[in-house]
Amino acid sequence: MLGEYRIEGRGAAEISASVESAVSAGELKPGQLLPPMRELATRLGVNPNTVAAAYRTLRERGVVETAGRRGTRVRPAPATTGRAHIRVDAPEGVRDVSSGNPDPALLPPLTQAFAAAAAEGDRAPVLYGEDPMEPELARIARADLDADGVPQGSLAVLNGSLDAVERVLATHLKPGDTVAVEDPGWGRTLDLVPALGLRTAPVGVDDEGPLPDAVRRALAAGARALIVTDRAQNPTGAAVSATRARALRSVLAEHPQTLLIEDDHGHRIVDLPLHPLAGTTRSWAFVRSPAKAYGPDLRLAVLTGDTVTLDRVRGRQRLGPGWVSRVAQRAVVRLWAYGAVDAAAVATAYGRRRDALIDALARRGTTAHGRSGMNVWVPVPDETGAVSRLLHAGWAVAPGARFRLSAPPGIRITVSTLKPQDIAPLANAVATAVGPAPARSYA
DSSP states (O other): OOTTOOOOOSSHHHHHHHHHHHHHHTSSOTTOBOOOHHHHHHHHTSOHHHHHHHHHHHHHTTSEEEOGGGOEEEOSSOTTTOGGGSOOOOOTTOEEOOSOOOOGGGSOOOHHHHHHHHHHHHHSOOOTTSOSSOHHHHHHHHHHHHHTTOOOOEEEEESSHHHHHHHHHHHHOOTTOEEEEEESOOHHHHHHHHHTTOEEEEEEEETTEEOHHHHHHHHHTTOOEEEEEOSSOTTTOOOOOHHHHHHHHHHHHTOTTOEEEEEOTTTTTOOSOOOOOTTSSSEEEEEEOSHHHHOTTOOOEEEEEOHHHHHHHHHHHHHTTOSOOHHHHHHHHHHHHTTSSOHHHHHHHHHHHHHHHHHHHHHTTOOOBOSSSSEEEEEOSOHHHHHHHHHHTTEEOEEGGGTOSSSOOEEEEEOTTOOHHHHHHHHHHHHHHHSOOOOOOOO
16 A cells, blocks of 8 residues: 555654655655554554644645545545646747746846945844844835835835735644635645644635635635735736725625635735725734745745734744845845836836736636736636646646636646747637547547
């Protein structure tokens, strides 16, 4: 059943660690069946309750799934391996539109900003015990948040959006709690939640954001937190509209104990207005990162939220990394303050590429979504077949399995580097790939 791998351990923690290590190393494969609990207990010489506790830990960490009498199996995309392995490598001669990366041509040069920040550090080095946040970064970030209607709150700087989301979840929830997540949604969030020992409750998404009825069902069923992407949702490009925001605030008002986390990673690359939900519940957090506008290597995000949440996050941060490099913070200040990126021009560039592809697909009878950001989501009847056919046609797209829990299949196309002459060939290839497979003749 398990080939050459032997599960080891005497305690629940040791047994679960043995399985998790094997999954991470590839010795236990996705979909592989684990031994029945009583059988493994006999083999290890332990009480069946010990094995049951180990399997429960593995389920909560997203490593395995249990299907009644069909037994316990390694998940198709276990949290230990991450969804990043569900990808298509683009061989030579194949155009890669799967990455989710911004257009390098639209990113600003960083040399002057970092040189000036480093020079300031030379004049006045940052030492232990100093303020972890650059005052000018706090001023600019707060002014932007005020302009967008985000409630007043303390500020913190974290190492990117996902770092902020992880720290907020960890300060409020315990293993076994449920988090409502967008489906389709950001693959790394879908990995992170079970990796923290939390359960996921998928919430459907349309062009205007999470569906209110789906959110209501998830919260009524016991979900303790909700994660929402306000704009440029990955992978669908959804953006929360004013109407949808009102509906979601109404739902959240029915569940004021919910931990609300909002991610506005589309800041400065999207020309649609922000409609924040922050402040509707007692516990809330709102995070922004410059990664999409200034480059993914700027591992920095500004977080605001209610007093308790921010106090807990900053307290845990002090016990770990302490602070995010003030040199990096000062560089971001210069990029933000001196208009290194023309946000309107970037939003327009991505919008033209996105709209051109969506319109071209519509003319070919293929539905696609992409209200904001740099990605287009195309629903498909056969995900594996569509990805394979597109690869054969010279285009590498992202399989929707990287971004789905229970949502229907689809593919994600990153438009950031598309040129006008690319649109028609890509649309032709996609329309052909998502259609029915050509009939085969064996005559």
